[in-house]
Amino acid sequence: MRYQNGMVQQSQWQQGKLVQLEITDLNSSGEGVGRCGGQVIFVPDTVTGDRIVARLTEVKSQYARGKLVQLLEASPHRIRSRCIVADKCGGCQWQHIDWEYQLEAKHQQVVKALRRIGGFSHPKVAPILSTAYSLNYRNKSTYPLGISATGKVQAGYYRKGSHQLVNLNQCPVQDARLHPLLSETKKDIQQRGWTIYNEKKHRGQLRHLSLRIGNRTGEMLLTLVSTEWKLPDLKEQAQTWLKQYPQLVGVCLNYNRARTNVIFGRETHTVAGRSYLREIFAGVELHIGADTFFQINTEAAELLLQTIEAKLDLQGHEVLIDAYCGIGTFTLPLASKVRQAIGIELYQASVAQAKHNAEINAIANVTFMAGAVEKILHQLKVKPDPDIVFLDPPRKGCAPAVIDALLTFKPSRIVYISCQPTTLARDLKLLCKSGDYQLDFVQPADFFPQTTHVECAAVLSRLDQFKFA
Numbered sequence: 001m002r003y004q005n006g007m008v009q010q011s012q013w014q015q016g017k018l019v020q021l022e023i024t025d026l027n028s029s030g031e032g033v034g035r036c037g038g039q040v041i042f043v044p045d046t047v048t049g050d051r052i053v054a055r056l057t058e059v060k061s062q063y064a065r066g067k068l069v070q071l072l073e074a075s076p077h078r079i080r081s082r083c084i085v086a087d088k089c090g091g092c093q094w095q096h097i098d099w100e101y102q103l104e105a106k107h108q109q110v111v112k113a114l115r116r117i118g119g120f121s122h123p124k125v126a127p128i129l130s131t132a133y134s135l136n137y138r139n140k141s142t143y144p145l146g147i148s149a150t151g152k153v154q155a156g157y158y159r160k161g162s163h164q165l166v167n168l169n170q171c172p173v174q175d176a177r178l179h180p181l182l183s184e185t186k187k188d189i190q191q192r193g194w195t196i197y198n199e200k201k202h203r204g205q206l207r208h209l210s211l212r213i214g215n216r217t218g219e220m221l222l223t224l225v226s227t228e229w230k231l232p233d234l235k236e237q238a239q240t241w242l243k244q245y246p247q248l249v250g251v252c253l254n255y256n257r258a259r260t261n262v263i264f265g266r267e268t269h270t271v272a273g274r275s276y277l278r279e280i281f282a283g284v285e286l287h288i289g290a291d292t293f294f295q296i297n298t299e300a301a302e303l304l305l306q307t308i309e310a311k312l313d314l315q316g317h318e319v320l321i322d323a324y325c326g327i328g329t330f331t332l333p334l335a336s337k338v339r340q341a342i343g344i345e346l347y348q349a350s351v352a353q354a355k356h357n358a359e360i361n362a363i364a365n366v367t368f369m370a371g372a373v374e375k376i377l378h379q380l381k382v383k384p385d386p387d388i389v390f391l392d393p394p395r396k397g398c399a400p401a402v403i404d405a406l407l408t409f410k411p412s413r414i415v416y417i418s419c420q421p422t423t424l425a426r427d428l429k430l431l432c433k434s435g436d437y438q439l440d441f442v443q444p445a446d447f448f449p450q451t452t453h454v455e456c457a458a459v460l461s462r463l464d465q466f467k468f469a
């Protein structure tokens with residue numbers, strides 16, 4: 001094999017060239033980072049300490065991207081993946097890295113984002129929290145459906161960087177109790193003759209199979225995402241599934257005809273059984289529907305909430321706002337520790353479920369408001385003024401209007417929960433640059449082992465207020 005080693009002239013950089021390099025870091029997308037001839041090269045499926053040969057697949061002026069061709073020397077952090085399709089499947093990026101190093105890399109990812117984007121020179125980032133499980137942790141998996149070359153119904157994740165399906169009968173990060181449903185449902189779909197959606201032709205019935213389980217209760221929900229409301233004999237098949245799998249409590253159909261890659265449509269109909277499963281979270285019973293948001297890793301989310309709660313040392317007199325509250329996952333356990341809790345959520349179905357969840361737990365000091373946080377926070381008139389605001393926005397972070405509202409009514413403390421360190425760092429910078437807040441600490445947590453994703457909770461206090469040790 002002929003490859004470039006050491007100093008390479010810029011003009012020699014071209015796609016297809018083989019280069020030898022050592023991986024010295026991981027970037028935020030989870031790719032290995034190395035240098036050759038002064039050029040930065042990103043190579044997926046590698047880890048710090050690997051010595052490799054890579055084929056250049058993309059060459060830009062600032063960097064190049066390569067594909068691992070030969071492993072010359074394996075890093076001590078490299079392990080044999082526990083997933084048989086890890087080299088193909090785009091679901092996880094770090095199955096080849098030992099968990100300890102994954103945790104270290106995620107901690108570093110958070111520190112780097114806070115430094116580079118947030119401008120915090122010495123951010124206080126606590127050691128990353130993790131549960132005892134790096135596998136079988138996902139309580140929900142939504143699989144695109146497809147058809148094999150021989151006409152068989154398939155369900156799985158897309159191949160890395162493509163829309164080609166990798167068929168799965170089990171997935172090591174999914175709760176293993178869902179495996180029989182994943183492998184068997186495909187056969188039933190095939191036998192019923194229901195057609196599979198083809199996104200290019202925008203034709204066919206079934207788009208996705210979504211499986212959800214209550215970690216603590218074992219109750220399961222099966223949802224088919226379909227372009228049609230009526231599938232022949234669906235009711236009969238749903239009843240068969242309920243009988244066949246005693247833990248399955250409901251079969252739902254979500255209607256999505258849109259030409260989009262958004263998975264769920266707006267309407268969900270219960271075909272048989274219940275529209276929700278029961279879960280126990282932080283001492284509260286939650287009813288969770290087929291398409292409402294719930295944290296994927298129940299135990300890790302609970303651990304993060306407990307850790308933050310211990311640091312906040314709530315006294316019981318506080319007024320708390322939980323912005324982006326979903327079905328009340330954090331609002332309801334926190335309500336018993338404060339005087340009043342207010343949840344704000346855009347998605348109507350989640351607000352309805354949050355209200356229902358308050359009722360079944362007889363939690364009376366909580367109010368849920370439907371609408372956009374950026375609008376409601378500006379209009380909110382609560383007396384006394386809110387003391388604590390929890391924020392848990394989607395990956396894109398908070399709209400500027402949310403930051404403005406916070407800087408107007410200035411709660412004593414802000415807890416910002418995020419699954420995207422870069423937007424978290426951006427928003428923390430805006431809050432702290434005002435001179436009104438200081439960043440006390442950031443608590444990362446591994447909600448998504450085997451992937452590059454990391455969850456964080458940042459705690460800020462108003463400068464004339466509390467200081468954490």
Ligand SMILES: C[S@@+](CC[C@H](N)C(=O)[O-])C[C@H]1O[C@@H](n2cnc3c(N)ncnc32)[C@H](O)[C@@H]1O
Pocket residue numbers: 293294295323324325326327328329330344345346347350371372373374392393394
């Ligand atoms: C990351 S989830 C967090 C949900 C909840 N805190 C939990 O832990 O289950 C973000 C939530 O924000 C909601 N959301 C997205 N944009 C919003 C907005 N502009 N205003 C209010 N809620 C929004 C989503 O529907 C989703 O339920």
